[in-house]
Amino acid sequence: MEGKEEDVNLGANKFNERQPIGTAAQSQDKDYKEPPPSPLFEASELSSWSFYRAGIAEFIATFLFLYITVLTVMGVSKAPNKCASVGIQGIAWAFGGMIFALVYCTAGISGGHINPAVTFGLFLGRKLTLTRAVYYMVMQCLGAICGAGVVKGFEGKRVFTDKGGGANVVAHGYTKGDGLGAEIVGTFVLVYTVFSATDAKRSARDSHVPILAPLPIGFAVFLVHLATIPITGTGINPARSLGAAIVFNKDHAWHDHWIFWVGPFIGAALAALYHVVVIRAIPFKSK
Numbered sequence: 568m569e570g571k572e573e574d575v576n577l578g579a580n581k582f583n584e585r586q587p588i589g590t591a592a593q594s595q596d597k598d599y600k601e602p603p604p605s606p607l608f609e610a611s612e613l614s615s616w617s618f619y620r621a622g623i624a625e626f627i628a629t630f631l632f633l634y635i636t637v638l639t640v641m642g643v644s645k646a647p648n649k650c651a652s653v654g655i656q657g658i659a660w661a662f663g664g665m666i667f668a669l670v671y672c673t674a675g676i677s678g679g680h681i682n683p684a685v686t687f688g689l690f691l692g693r694k695l696t697l698t699r700a701v702y703y704m705v706m707q708c709l710g711a712i713c714g715a716g717v718v719k720g721f722e723g724k725r726v727f728t729d730k731g732g733g734a735n736v737v738a739h740g741y742t743k744g745d746g747l748g749a750e751i752v753g754t755f756v757l758v759y760t761v762f763s764a765t766d767a768k769r770s771a772r773d774s775h776v777p778i779l780a781p782l783p784i785g786f787a788v789f790l791v792h793l794a795t796i797p798i799t800g801t802g803i804n805p806a807r808s809l810g811a812a813i814v815f816n817k818d819h820a821w822h823d824h825w826i827f828w829v830g831p832f833i834g835a836a837l838a839a840l841y842h843v844v845v846i847r848a849i850p851f852k853s854k
Contacts, residue, residue, distance in 0.1 A: 602767060604693030612698055621677035622702050626710040628669040628681045633714025633810050635665050637733035640800075641722055644730035655796050662801070663789025670781035679781070682804040683707055688758040688835035692843055704806070711810025719814050732815030735800045735808045737823045746799045746823065750830025751837070753791040753803045758838035760787040768847065802827035803834070 612618045639653065639661035646652035653660070670679035678695070680686045683704040690700040719727040737746035763769065764780040788803070795801045802808040808827035812820045843849050 605696050607697050609696050609698065612696065618699065618702070621699070622706040624673045624676040625680060625703050626706040626713075628673045628677075628679070629707045629710030629806055629810075630714040630717075632665050632669055632681055633711045633807060634717055636661050636807070637715050637718045637811060638721070640733040641718060641727070641730055644733075645726065655793070658796060659789050659792035662792050663785045663787075665785075666788045667781045667785025670784055671779075674781065677703070681707065681806075682757075682831075683806050684754050684804060684831035684835040685758055685761055687832055688761070688839045691836055691839040692762065707806040708809050711806040712813050713810075715810040715814040728815065728817070732811055732817075732820075733800075734811040734815040734817070734820040735802045735823070735827050736820055737799055737826065738797060741798050743823065743826060746826045747830045749795045749798045750802055750826055751834040753795050753801065754831040754834025755838045755841075756791050756834075757784070757787050757803055758835045759841065760784055762838060762842040763846070766842075766847070799823075799826070803831055805831050 636658070639658055643652040643654060643658055666681065669681055673679040673681070678689070680689070680703055686695070686700050686703045686707070689695055690697065695703075715733065719732065722730075737743055760783050764783045791803055792801045795803075805828045808824065812824050
């Protein structure tokens with residue numbers, strides 16, 4: 568225990584705070600190098616197998632994500648009552664648990680985005696190139712369509728259509744503005760958590776606090792679903808919404824579909840701005 572206590576003290580005292588607690592991002596004492604921002608376009612990526620392998624990983628992960636989550640939603644929809652199924656809590660656990668598992672599995676290959684909004688936010692934060700961002704989004708959407716398609720094959724066209732196909736729509740009693748606001752805030756929570764859980768400065772400064780990045784990300788997805796399933800069914804992932812909408816393919820799903828792109832992209836942009844400008848204060852750091 569003595570050695571462990573020494574490690575804790577070292578981690579706690581290694582970074583002298585010249586600013587009040589909570590503003591350590593402005594401190595000049597750090598034992599890591601700030602990673603340079605990714606270029607807008609990097610031609611060498613297109614000739615690298617790791618680039619294409621990452622896209623395949625995003626496709627498979629999003630495929631599995633839609634398969635498990637939409638199948639869970641269909642199970643709840645088919646049940647005679649909420650007590651005969653896992654209910655809203657079970658759906659939220661399915662989404663959060665799958666994100667935890669899939670981010671853990673793919674983080675070392677592609678970063679484990681599994682969501683165009685996350686990719687967009689990280690692109691705005693200069694964490695990846697435009698080429699990779701577009702490639703990831705395309706592969707995520709294709710994976711989502713395939714995942715929802717397999718669920719439809721299992722359930723049958725009639726049951727799948729009668730039970731809503733897991734498509735995101737704004738619930739009765741809520742306006743489109745309510746749905747848009749829920750998607751913006753929900754995606755902000757998710758992308759803000761992604762930035763915080765993967766921040767190099769935090770990892771170095773708080774090295775005495777072990778953290779498994781997929782855990783807070785998956786837990787954030789779980790909590791957002793608990794809050795917003797009654798409003799929009801919870802999108803916060805344009806690929807998830809697109810895949811279900813294409814396979815379901817009914818007018819009322821398409822009427823609200825723009826919300827599940829505009830809301831997540833706005834939420835992701837706000838989270839990137841907040842992290843870069845406020846949390847990390849990167850534009851204001853002295854050279």
